[in-house]
Amino acid sequence: MLAFILRRLLQSIAVLLTVGVVAFSLFRYVGDPINAMVGQDTSMEERETLREKLGLNDPAPLQFLNFIVNAAQGKFGLSYRTSEPVGRLILERVPATLELSFCAAVFALFVGVPMGVYTGLYPRHWSSRLFQAVSLIGISLPTFLIGILLILVFAVWLRLLPSFGRGETVQIGWWTTNFLTWSGLKALILPSITLGLFQLTLLMRLVRSEMLEVMRTEYIKFARARGLTNRAINFGHALKNTLVPVITVTGLQLGALIAFAIVTETVFAWPGVGQLFIQSVQFSDIPVMAAYLLLIGLLFVLINLTVDLLYFVVDPRLRSQGGSARVAGH
Amino acid sequence: MASQTNNPPLLEVKNLRVEFPTRRGTLLAVDDVSFDIAPGEVLGVVGESGAGKSLTGNAIIGLLEPPGRIAGGEIRLEGRRIDNLPYEEMRKIRGARIGAIFQDPLTSLNPLYSVGRQLVETIQTHLPLSAAEARTRALDLLKEVGIPGAESRIDHYPHQFSGGMRQRVVIALALCAGPRLIVADEPTTALDVSIQAQIIALLKRLCREHGTAVMLVTHDMGVIAETADRVAVMYAGRIAEIGPVRDVVKHAKHPYTKGLMGSIPSLGVRTERLTQIDGAMPRLTEIPTGCAFNPRCTERGQRCLVERPDLMAAGTSRAACWLHDRGGVGAPIVKEMVDA
Incomplete structure (x- = not known):
C-alpha cells in the first residue's frame, strides 16, 4: 500500500515535470514578452536590461531549472499585463472557480447518480426512457448554448436569477465565498447547472449501464434468494459494485470541470481563473498562462491520486494484493 | 428418512x-x-x-x-x-x-463485502437479533460449515477463500435464518x-x-x-x-x-x-x-406417438410411461413408418 503510494507520487512528479516543460516552452516560443511589456519608444538598452533582469538571457536549461524551482515555491513571476505577482493574481481568482466547480460537481453527483440508479433498475419504465432521451440532449448540446438558453429563460424572461457575476461575496482570509450571501447563492445556480449538466448526463448514463450489468450478476440473484430487502440490494450490493468506474469518471470529470470552466465563466462573466486565462491569452500574458497550466496539471495529478486511493477503500480485492493477507486456495 | x-x-x-x-x-x-x-x-x-x-x-x-x-x-x-x-x-x-444455494460459489458472494457482513445482514433481515448476537450466530455457522479459524476468517472477503470454502460460506448463508x-x-x-464429495457430505x-x-x-x-x-x-x-x-x-x-x-x-x-x-x-x-421421449425410446409403441402419458404407479415409483399402463404402449412401430 505504502509502496503503491510512493510509486504513484513519483509518477505524479514526472507528470508535473512534463507539464512544466510545456509551460516553460511557452516562454520561449510564444513571441518576445519584452515587446508586450514595453512601449514603442523604449530604447534597446532598456530592453536589454529588462531582458537581463527577467533572466531571459540565461541558457535554456538554467532558465528551466529556475522556472521549476520558483514554481515549486509558488513564484511564477510578474504578470506581463498587470505587473502583479502571478501567484496572487491566480489565488484571488481560485475561490470563484473552485466554488463553481464544486457546486457543479455536487449537482452532477447528487442528481446524476440517483437518476442512473433509477433508470438502471427500471430500464423499461416510461420515466427512465424520458430521462434517457433528455440526457441525450444534455450530452450533445454545447455548454455555451445551454448557458445562454438558461440566461434567456431564468434571467431575461422570468427575471428570477442573475445572468452574470458572483453577486455579493464574503471574504474569509484570502478566500472569497459565495455561500454566505443570498445573492451569492443565487448567482451560483445558473453557472453550476450549465457547467454540471454534461457531467450529470455522463454520470447518469454510466451508472445506468453499470447497474444494468451488476443486476444481472449471480451475487445479486443470491442476495434476493437470501431475502434481503430491495433497498439493501439496490443501494448496498448493487450500487457499491458500480462505484469503481463511477469514481474514475467522477475524478476525471472533476478535473475537467475546473479546467474547462473557461466557457461557463466566459458566458456568465464569472471572475474565476478560466476567465483570467482567456484574458491572458488575449494579452500573451505568458507567466499567467504557464502558471495556469501548471495549476491544472497539479489538480489533475492530485485528483487521480485520490481516485487511486479510493479504489482501495471500495474494493477489498485490491487491498490484499501485495499485502500481508495472502489469497488462500485455488 | x-x-x-x-x-x-x-x-x-x-x-x-x-x-x-x-x-x-x-x-x-x-x-x-x-x-x-x-x-x-x-x-x-x-x-x-x-x-x-x-x-x-x-x-x-x-x-x-x-x-x-x-x-x-x-x-x-x-x-x-x-x-x-x-x-x-x-x-x-x-x-x-426457503434457503437457496446456487451453482457457482465464486460468483454467489458479493466481492465487496466481508463474509461476516453478508451473514450478519441476512440474519438481521430475518431474525430479531442485535448486531452482536447476529455476529455470534454468524461465527457459529461458519464453524458449523467447517471454516477453519472462523474467528479470523469472518472478516475476510470472498476472494480470500477457495472455491470449496466459498461454497461452505454459501451454505452457511442459506442456513443462517433456519x-x-x-x-x-x-x-x-x-x-x-x-x-464435491465434502460439500455434499456437509450439506447432508x-x-x-x-x-x-x-x-x-x-x-x-x-x-x-x-x-x-x-x-x-x-x-x-x-x-x-x-x-x-x-x-x-x-x-x-x-x-x-x-x-x-x-x-x-x-x-x-x-x-x-x-x-x-x-x-x-x-x-x-x-x-x-404423445410422449416427449418417444423419438429416442427403444420400447415405444403406437400409443406413445399420439397419447401423452401422465405419472402412473410403477412398483414403488411412479413413471410417466405407457409400459406401466394396463393398455400398454400399443402396436409396435415398424421402423420405416416413422422415418417416412
Whole structure:
C-alpha cells in the first residue's frame, strides 16, 4: 500500500515535470514578452536590461531549472499585463472557480447518480426512457448554448436569477465565498447547472449501464434468494459494485470541470481563473498562462491520486494484493 | 428418512407450469410438474440441461427471471400457497423459510463485502437479533460449515477463500435464518471433484441435524444416489419418473431413466462400453406429440406417438410411461413408418 503510494507520487512528479516543460516552452516560443511589456519608444538598452533582469538571457536549461524551482515555491513571476505577482493574481481568482466547480460537481453527483440508479433498475419504465432521451440532449448540446438558453429563460424572461457575476461575496482570509450571501447563492445556480449538466448526463448514463450489468450478476440473484430487502440490494450490493468506474469518471470529470470552466465563466462573466486565462491569452500574458497550466496539471495529478486511493477503500480485492493477507486456495 | 405418507408435506408442487413468452410464441419450459417434499427429506431432481429442473427450483423460490413466469398450478409451503404472493411477502419467505444455494460459489458472494457482513445482514433481515448476537450466530455457522479459524476468517472477503470454502460460506448463508427447505441448484458442479464429495457430505449432515428438507437439483446421478431419499427424473419439462432413490437407481421404470442409469460408469463391474441414449432432448419448440421421449425410446409403441402419458404407479415409483399402463404402449412401430 505504502509502496503503491510512493510509486504513484513519483509518477505524479514526472507528470508535473512534463507539464512544466510545456509551460516553460511557452516562454520561449510564444513571441518576445519584452515587446508586450514595453512601449514603442523604449530604447534597446532598456530592453536589454529588462531582458537581463527577467533572466531571459540565461541558457535554456538554467532558465528551466529556475522556472521549476520558483514554481515549486509558488513564484511564477510578474504578470506581463498587470505587473502583479502571478501567484496572487491566480489565488484571488481560485475561490470563484473552485466554488463553481464544486457546486457543479455536487449537482452532477447528487442528481446524476440517483437518476442512473433509477433508470438502471427500471430500464423499461416510461420515466427512465424520458430521462434517457433528455440526457441525450444534455450530452450533445454545447455548454455555451445551454448557458445562454438558461440566461434567456431564468434571467431575461422570468427575471428570477442573475445572468452574470458572483453577486455579493464574503471574504474569509484570502478566500472569497459565495455561500454566505443570498445573492451569492443565487448567482451560483445558473453557472453550476450549465457547467454540471454534461457531467450529470455522463454520470447518469454510466451508472445506468453499470447497474444494468451488476443486476444481472449471480451475487445479486443470491442476495434476493437470501431475502434481503430491495433497498439493501439496490443501494448496498448493487450500487457499491458500480462505484469503481463511477469514481474514475467522477475524478476525471472533476478535473475537467475546473479546467474547462473557461466557457461557463466566459458566458456568465464569472471572475474565476478560466476567465483570467482567456484574458491572458488575449494579452500573451505568458507567466499567467504557464502558471495556469501548471495549476491544472497539479489538480489533475492530485485528483487521480485520490481516485487511486479510493479504489482501495471500495474494493477489498485490491487491498490484499501485495499485502500481508495472502489469497488462500485455488 | 424416506417420505412418510402420514406427515403433511413441507412443500407441495401441483401441476406447475412455467412458460416463456418469446417472439415465436410461448414456450412451455415446465409442463404440469407435481411433487411433494416431506419435512427433512432430500429430493433429488435430475435431468439434462434444459429439462426444466432449475426453472422448477427458481419457481419455488419465486425468482424466475423475466420474461419467465408461472403460468399455472400452485406451490404450497407448509400448506400456505406461495406462488402468487406479492414480492415483499415472498421476500420474507426467501432466506427465512426457503434457503437457496446456487451453482457457482465464486460468483454467489458479493466481492465487496466481508463474509461476516453478508451473514450478519441476512440474519438481521430475518431474525430479531442485535448486531452482536447476529455476529455470534454468524461465527457459529461458519464453524458449523467447517471454516477453519472462523474467528479470523469472518472478516475476510470472498476472494480470500477457495472455491470449496466459498461454497461452505454459501451454505452457511442459506442456513443462517433456519429455513425449513433448501433449494440447492447444482451446488457442486463448479467445484473440483475432490471438493464435491465434502460439500455434499456437509450439506447432508447439516440438513439432517437441522431437520431441513432439500431439493437437490443436479445432473449428477452419483450425487443423487449418495444423498437423496427420493429422486425425480425430469425430461423436456416434465417428470418422467419419481420414486425412492434406491428403486429408481436399481429398478428404473421409465426407459429414459434406464438409459440414464446405464450411462453411469460403475466401479467393480467391467463393461465394454457404457450405454448411451441415442439422439438429444427435443427443443422446447419441437416437443413431439404423445410422449416427449418417444423419438429416442427403444420400447415405444403406437400409443406413445399420439397419447401423452401422465405419472402412473410403477412398483414403488411412479413413471410417466405407457409400459406401466394396463393398455400398454400399443402396436409396435415398424421402423420405416416413422422415418417416412
